[in-house]
Structures are given as structure tokens and as C-alpha cells.
Amino acid sequence: MQRTRVLIGALVAFGYLSTPSLAQIKIGVAEALTGNAAQYGVPIRKGFELALNEINGRGGINGQKIELIVEDEQGKKEEAINVFKKLIFQDKVLMLFGPTLSNSAQASDPVAQGAKVVVFGTSNTADGITSIGNYVFRNSVTEADILPVTLKVAVQKTGLKKVAVLYGNDDIFTKSGYDNFKKALETLKIPVTTTESFAKGDVDFKPQLTKIKSSNADAIVMSALVAEGAPAMVQARQLGIALPFIGGNGMNSPKVFDLAKDNSDNLWVGSPWSSENPAVENKRFIAAYQKAQNALPDQFAAQAYDAMYVVAQALKQVKITGKLQADRTALRNALPAVQITGATGPFKFRQVSDKDGKPAGYDAVQTAIVMMTKGNQYVIQK
Amino acid sequence: MLAQQLVNAISLGGVYALFALGFTLIFGVLNVVNLAHGAIFMLGAYTALQAVVLFKFPLVLALGAAIVVTGVAGWLLDRLIFAPLRARQAPHLAPMIATIGLAISLNSTIQGIFGAENLRFPVHGLAAEGLQFGGVQITWLEIQIILLALVLMAVLLWWLKHTRMGCALRALAESRKAAALLGIDVEGLFRMTSVIAALLGGVAGVLIALYTNAVFPQMGQPMLHKGIAVVILGGMGDIRGALLGGFFLGCAEVFSVAYVGSTMRDAVAFGLLFAILLLRPDGLFGKAAPRRA
Numbered sequence: 001m002q003r004t005r006v007l008i009g010a011l012v013a014f015g016y017l018s019t020p021s022l023a024q025i026k027i028g029v030a031e032a033l034t035g036n037a038a039q040y041g042v043p044i045r046k047g048f049e050l051a052l053n054e055i056n057g058r059g060g061i062n063g064q065k066i067e068l069i070v071e072d073e074q075g076k077k078e079e080a081i082n083v084f085k086k087l088i089f090q091d092k093v094l095m096l097f098g099p100t101l102s103n104s105a106q107a108s109d110p111v112a113q114g115a116k117v118v119v120f121g122t123s124n125t126a127d128g129i130t131s132i133g134n135y136v137f138r139n140s141v142t143e144a145d146i147l148p149v150t151l152k153v154a155v156q157k158t159g160l161k162k163v164a165v166l167y168g169n170d171d172i173f174t175k176s177g178y179d180n181f182k183k184a185l186e187t188l189k190i191p192v193t194t195t196e197s198f199a200k201g202d203v204d205f206k207p208q209l210t211k212i213k214s215s216n217a218d219a220i221v222m223s224a225l226v227a228e229g230a231p232a233m234v235q236a237r238q239l240g241i242a243l244p245f246i247g248g249n250g251m252n253s254p255k256v257f258d259l260a261k262d263n264s265d266n267l268w269v270g271s272p273w274s275s276e277n278p279a280v281e282n283k284r285f286i287a288a289y290q291k292a293q294n295a296l297p298d299q300f301a302a303q304a305y306d307a308m309y310v311v312a313q314a315l316k317q318v319k320i321t322g323k324l325q326a327d328r329t330a331l332r333n334a335l336p337a338v339q340i341t342g343a344t345g346p347f348k349f350r351q352v353s354d355k356d357g358k359p360a361g362y363d364a365v366q367t368a369i370v371m372m373t374k375g376n377q378y379v380i381q382k
Numbered sequence: 383m384l385a386q387q388l389v390n391a392i393s394l395g396g397v398y399a400l401f402a403l404g405f406t407l408i409f410g411v412l413n414v415v416n417l418a419h420g421a422i423f424m425l426g427a428y429t430a431l432q433a434v435v436l437f438k439f440p441l442v443l444a445l446g447a448a449i450v451v452t453g454v455a456g457w458l459l460d461r462l463i464f465a466p467l468r469a470r471q472a473p474h475l476a477p478m479i480a481t482i483g484l485a486i487s488l489n490s491t492i493q494g495i496f497g498a499e500n501l502r503f504p505v506h507g508l509a510a511e512g513l514q515f516g517g518v519q520i521t522w523l524e525i526q527i528i529l530l531a532l533v534l535m536a537v538l539l540w541w542l543k544h545t546r547m548g549c550a551l552r553a554l555a556e557s558r559k560a561a562a563l564l565g566i567d568v569e570g571l572f573r574m575t576s577v578i579a580a581l582l583g584g585v586a587g588v589l590i591a592l593y594t595n596a597v598f599p600q601m602g603q604p605m606l607h608k609g610i611a612v613v614i615l616g617g618m619g620d621i622r623g624a625l626l627g628g629f630f631l632g633c634a635e636v637f638s639v640a641y642v643g644s645t646m647r648d649a650v651a652f653g654l655l656f657a658i659l660l661l662r663p664d665g666l667f668g669k670a671a672p673r674r675a
Contacts, residue, residue, distance in 0.1 A: 036498075203594035204390075206636075207390050207639035210383055210390055211387075230595070235595075
């Protein structure tokens with residue numbers, strides 16, 4: 001008996017047998033582990049693995065262990081499609097996590113939808129990803145959901161009446177952030193004194209800031225990445241502009257404290273996750289991550305960690321029959337009802353519709369945590 | 383607002399002028415459009431940054447380190463690229479293409495070592511503190527950049543006019559053959575010009591990195607585009623032109639943001655530049671048969 005087991009193990013290890021006979025639940029992970037997007041993909045993988053070890057350590061799901069098959073999609077569309085096909089048709093995974101970038105998700109998620117396999121994104125925030133179809137899920141909160149909350153809290157706390165807007169107009173991410181800010185400002189009926197733009201790679205923001213200064217705004221709403229946003233903050237302070245900055249996810253990075261050192265105070269950002277959030281689930285996550293990785297987690301690790309628990313919750317409701325397509329569909333049907341409280345707080349799904357108004361995939365319903373920078377750290381604003 | 387925008391314009395103009403000085407010098411004497419000037423500018427900034435971060439140099443010493451490193455880079459640039467091409471009497475485009483290659487290699491090397499993200503000098507006070515009068519703010523650093531651009535221009539002009547070496551350089555700019563016949567060490571002068579132009583680029587890199595708070599591998603690219611515009615506007619190879627062109631472009635950009643709109647910043651600035659070149663095809667200081675340097 002013992003010997004047979006070793007033999008099977010060896011055969012599995014060398015790829016002679018396919019694994020389903022061992023009654024494991026196979027989940028594919030397609031993330032950018034090399035290339036520019038690896039700065040997000042690597043922590044995402046670590047978040048999955050941390051949750052996986054915890055779940056398997058407690059005996060798995062209904063007695064079955066989860067196995068991850070990890071592939072590198074390099075942050076490229078073409079590679080994401082290749083990896084998706086390999087995981088779905090060759091490895092015959094039950095479901096997929098990934099890919100890292102929204103750009104890739106637009107290209108590869110239709111492959112999963114076509115094969116009727118759940119694809120679960122933990123870092124795709126662009127509009128329109130989940131409208132691809134009803135097998136597409138994500139727990140990453142979109143900018144469209146976060147920015148209005150950030151604005152609302154900033155209005156409450158600072159009593160601002162009118163704002164000036166500054167944004168990067170030649171980058172998809174900062175431009176769509178601007179569109180979402182604009183929508184939110186209209187909803188909140190906050191007048192805009194002046195709208196100024198800059199281009200990627202710009203280093204001089206003083207003309208725009210001088211104009212903003214003379215427009216008598218109460219705050220500066222800024223859709224920028226840290227590379228341009230931080231120098232803009234420094235130059236604003238040099239011009240004697242002490243106004244609060246209200247930023248999007250692009251400004252939600254500890255790099256602000258480095259690049260805008262001594263001038264980083266009074267920046268307002270919203271995020272689904274904060275290292276400062278004192279909730280029990282979050283503290284447990286941070287401690288476990290630090291123990292396993294010897295490094296502090298970021299938002300991407302936190303969202304991946306939670307996503308694994310969301311899937312685990314759904315899997316508990318699914319009776320795995322061994323018939324692949326039936327199991328894949330059963331998992332898809334169990335997912336929408338999942339509600340958990342994880343490192344990123346209370347979470348549930350919300351169904352979105354596609355272009356024709358028909359019900360499609362699922363976005364996250366989650367409260368953003370609004371933070372303000374003070375003395376080189378983020379302080380949560382309630 | 384007008385007064386502050388004027389200050390912004392003059393500071394930005396000083397930045398452009400400082401960058402353009404070395405660029406125009408090398409064109410005036412070597413007759414080469416040095417497209418690696420932006421990369422050398424970047425090299426200066428990274429050298430000073432490393433000197434401050436790694437070796438805890440004070441800023442003045444870090445500037446010295448940047449001058450040494452970019453000076454050596456300028457020497458190598460002439461020794462390894464310009465001189466062999468001169469010796470082979472390569473056509474005009476060859477050194478230009480070669481400098482594109484050098485710029486790409488330098489950018490990639492720096493990106494490989496330090497990564498693509500923005501870095502910043504951990505020095506405070508200098509860039510932040512300044513003067514305030516009647517609601518107008520100007521930092522000491524901006525004043526230094528403007529003054530340095532003026533002083534360097536004055537020194538270069540004086541040196542070209544009143545020293546033997548400057549005389550030789552002007553002769554060289556006029557005609558390489560005639561200068562060689564007069565017994566001028568042509569090769570030596572070429573090399574020295576390349577060194578001086580490069581270290582001027584290095585100094586500009588350090589000051590502008592301090593001014594903009596941003597050190598990144600591609601930092602020289604936008605500056606190079608603006609620098610080319612400035613130098614063409616001022617008259618290729620003319621030192622006073624570099625300064626005037628710099629201030630002109632600075633004003634055009636700032637006032638197009640102030641009165642037209644920030645999305646039109648470069649469109650207005652470069653549109654004006656085009657209009658001026660239509661009226662004066664050789665630039666502000668250019669002459670029909672240009673006497674360079």
C-alpha cells in the first residue's frame with residue numbers, strides 16, 4: 001500500500017498520471033511573474049499561496065486539498081491567452097485566477113468565458129472587464145467605486161466647496177480616473193474652478209499650479225501616477241499652495257513619502273485595503289504574511305488572499321463530482337452568493353450587465369477606506 | 383498671477399537654456415547634432431544622486447562628481463565615436479545616428495542598474511526655501527539656475543572672444559582645414575569641446591533634477607526635444623541664442639498654459655516656434671552664412 005502510494009506520487013510528479021484521481025481541486029493561476037507588471041503579479045501569487053496554505057493546513061475543502069497551477073503571463077495579452085488555454089484545456093483546472101492587468105484581461109477573459117470556466121481577477125480595475133460574460137468575477141474594487149467615496153469623505157472632513165482638477169491626459173489610467181472624478185464631482189454638485197492637464201514625463205507643473213492657486217479652489221483633485229503626482233505636490237507647496245490633494249489609486253503608494261518628502265502631507269486617497277486598518281482579519285493577515293514572507297504585504301497581496309477565501313467559501317457549497325464541466329458550472333453558480341469578511345473588510349458580489357443590458361459577470365461590493373497622509377504615513381479617516 | 387507666471391517662465395527658461403548651452407556648443411564646434419546630450423544630462427543627475435545617497439557627499443561635492451563623470455563621458459564620446467567617424471570622413475548623419483545608439487545604451491544601462499522608477503535627491507531646504515515678495519514665490523534653486531545660465535553664457539562668450547584657446551576654437555568652427563594649416567591642434571580642441579559640452583550637460587542634469595524633484599532614466603528625452611527646439615530657435619551653434627531661445631520657449635509654454643489651456647501647452651509653444659522660423663529661418667541669432675561658436 002505504502003509503496004503504491006509512493007509510486008503514484010512519483011508518476012504524478014513526472015507527469016505520467018493526471019491528478020484528478022487524487023481528488024485534489026485544481027485551480028489555475030495566471031499572473032505576471034516577470035516583466036514590468038511583476039511588481040503586482042508577484043505579491044498576488046504570494047497572497048494566493050498564503051491563503052492556500054492556511055486552507056489546506058486546516059484540512060482543505062470537504063476533505064479535498066486545493067492545488068495551484070501557477071503560470072507566468074508576463075503582463076502581455078498574447079501570453080495571457082496562451083496561458084489561459086493551457087490551464088483550461090491541458091491542465092483541466094476547475095477555475096482560473098488572473099490575469100494581472102486589465103489590458104490582458106480584456107483579451108484573455110473571453111477565452112475562459114467561451115469555455116465556461118470561472119475566471120477571477122484580483123487586480124483588474126478597468127471598466128468593462130466583468131461585462132465580458134457571466135463566468136467573469138473580480139474582487140478588485142474599481143476606481144469608479146472608490147473615487148466618489150474618497151471625495152465624499154474629504155468634503156465632510158474639510159468642508160471644501162469648490163475644487164480645481166489636475167490630471168494626466170495621455171495615459172489611459174489617469175484619464176479614466178479623471179472621467180470618474182468628473183462624474184463624482186457632478187453627482188456631489190461640487191463646482192470645478194479650473195481643469196488643468198499635464199503629459200506623461202512632464203516635470204514642470206508650476207504654470208498649471210499657479211493658475212489653480214489664483215482660481216481660489218478649496219482643494220486640488222488630481223488623477224496622476226506617483227511619478228508625476230509627487231513632484232506636482234512638492235511644487236505646489238513651493239508656490240505656497242497649502243490645499244489638500246485628493247488623488248486616485250495611482251497616488252496610493254508609499255512612494256509618495258519618498259518622492260514628495262516633507263511635502264507629502266494632506267493627500268487624500270481611497271483604497272480597498274490599508275495596512276493601518278485595525279480589523280482583526282486584517283491584523284491576522286498582515287502577521288501571517290510577514291511571518292511567511294518576511295516583508296510587509298501590499299494591497300495586491302491582500303486582494304489575492306481574500307479572493308482565495310471567497311473561492312474556498314463557494315467550494316464548500318459545491319459537490320465535486322469529477323465531471324469537469326458540471327463541476328465548473330456548479331462553482332460558477334455557487335460564487336455569487338459568497339459573503340466573507342477578509343483582510344479588505346466585508347465583501348460580497350454584485351452582478352453587472354453587458355453592453356446590451358443583459359446580466360453578465362460580477363464586481364465587488366466593498367467599502368473603500370479613505371486615508372490622509374500625515375507625517376509620512378497614511379491615517380485612516382472615518 | 384501674471385507676476386508669478388513670469389517668474390515660472392523665467393525659471394523654466396533658465397532650465398532650458400542651461401541644457402541647451404552644451405548642446406549648442408558641440409554643434410557649433412564639432413558640427414554634430416549630439417542626440418546623446420540628454421543621456422549625459424541624465425548621467426550627471428544619477429552620478430550626483432549616488433554620490434549623495436551612497437557616499438553621503440554634500441551637494442557641492444556631488445556636483446563635482448557629476449562634472450568629473452560626465453566630463454570623462456564627453457572625452458570617451460569623442461574618443462570612441464566622434465574621432466573615428468571624423469577620421470573616416472563619415473557623412474553628416476553618421477555621428478547623429480551613433481549618438482542615438484549611445485543614448486539608448488546609456489538609458490538602458492542606468493535603467494538596468496537603478497530601475498525605471500523615479501528617484502529623488504534626499505536633500506531638503508535648497509529647493510524648498512526661497513523668497514517671497516508680493517505673493518510671488520521663487521526658490522533659491524530657481525534663482526541659482528537662472529544666474530548660472532547667465533554666468534555660464536557670459537563666461538563662454540568671454541572665453542571664446544578673449545582667450546587664445548577661444549580664438550582657436552572659433553577658427554576651428556570657421557574652417558577645420560584652415561585651422562589645421564595654422565598649426566592649431568584640431569583633434570585636441572575637438573576633444574576638449576566634447577568634454578566641456580558634456581560636463582555642462584552634467585551640471586544641468588544635477589540642477590534640473592533638484593529643481594524638478596525627479597531623477598529617472600528617461601529624464602533627458604523630453605529635455606532633448608525642448609533643447610533641440612531652443613537651439614534651432616536661437617540659431618544653431620550660437621551661445622547667446624541658446625539662452626534667448628531657452629527663455630523664449632519657457633515663456634511660450636508658461637503663457638500658453640496661463641492663457642490658452644494646459645492641454646495646448648506644447649502645441650502653442652511649438653506653433654510659435656514654427657512661426658518664428660518661418661520669419662527667420664536661421665533662428666534669432668542665425669546669419670545667412672552662419673559664423674558658428
